[in-house]
Amino acid sequence: MAREIGIGTVSLGWMGQLHTRAYRRLLDHYPECELRPRLVIAADAVEERARDAADRLGYEGWTTDWREVVEHPEVEAVSIAAPNYLHREVAVAAARAGKHIWLEKPCGRYPSETYDIGKAVGEAGVMSMIGLMYRHAPVVEYAKEIIAAGEIGEITHYRGYFLADYAADPNGALTWRYKLGGAGLGVLGDIMPHSVDMAQNLIGPIVGVSAQRETFIRTRPEVPEGMGTGHFTVEGGTRGTVENEDYASGLVRFENGARGTMESSRTCVGPHVRNGFEVNGTRGALSWDFQRLNELELYRTDGTGDRGYRTVYAAPGMGDFDRFQPGAGISMGYDDLKVAEAERFLSSIADGRQRAASIHEIVSTMRVVDAMERSCETGGWERVGDSTGATAAAGERRAGGGA
């Protein structure tokens, strides 16, 4: 018999609403889950959105003060889907209050903030889950198995990319995402962590990087704080400065000797969310693109002798596919990956066995981002893990606190 677990959520923008839907759908897909989510209270700084928590989303209570969520005695686990500038404060407070946390990437504005969260989570001994859900796509889990079993040989080449157009319109509003005080890093924090986590999940640790970055659209229309969520355009009005990067890319060196590249852009006209990877081994290759979530391109050299990739479709037996669909060719969707993430979070709490991706994986990811940021400054190769804290401190000085 499932035990109830009190859930609190901080922020109800895109991700906060998605976490909420994931909790609501959890037992439909994972009926044996030992924990039954009870939506206790949610917070958003915008009162209308906070009220919506109770009116529409199914929470028993709402507030405009996130501290009420973290301190609520009936809340055992907190979803943190706030803008980056709140990650550290909310996550550290939640961990210190003994609450388990499901926290969105990048877990702070800068790697130094992620490390602080990691320390607090470790000291409190609470469970953590990070919004790195692309790793739960069934064909990605299948790709991981193929690579780990050595079926495509020694991995020699890796290309990871996240090419998006969500900021390609110069009239896209200057929201918190473009400010040092609000987001901190630009794409190095926003989407590069997805590519780095995926690479380390599939291939193993990245040990060296050489990176570059650029801001292609340097001004955007100003909007009042708290207006809107997500991405929207504004015609006319005053334009303010974009304070972080639109683009970053780098060469990477893996511990196992593989070499590769990583590229992230939010202003790339053409692809919408071209988030994926290409892996080449000595006996085969595979590739995946989020825009074709349920398809893996796979090439094995030891088969019939045919040359070329073939498409392998997500099917029962791959990852959690059969939790969502009964047969190959019936598509899973983006929101489903978040339900799978919710299951890993609550199962970790239920039996005390931490599932990935936890705070450990995002700390490891942000060490790579940290090295990329250093490399952007120095122009040379940087070793992962060599952080002196200097660039993080410089970043924090640039950010100047607050949003």
Ligand SMILES: NC(=O)c1ccc[n+]([C@@H]2O[C@H](COP(=O)([O-])OP(=O)(O)OC[C@H]3O[C@@H](n4cnc5c(N)ncnc54)[C@H](O)[C@@H]3O)[C@@H](O)[C@H]2O)c1
């Ligand atoms: N895992 C993923 O793939 C993924 C995708 C999108 C966003 N994210 C992450 O999720 C987080 C939120 O992104 P989003 O797209 O939902 O943003 P959003 O702009 O849609 O929503 C942010 C929400 O935070 C609220 N907010 C602002 N200040 C607050 C405060 N002091 N207290 C409570 N609420 C406050 C805003 O009113 C808004 O409702 C970011 O850290 C982002 O990096 C992750």
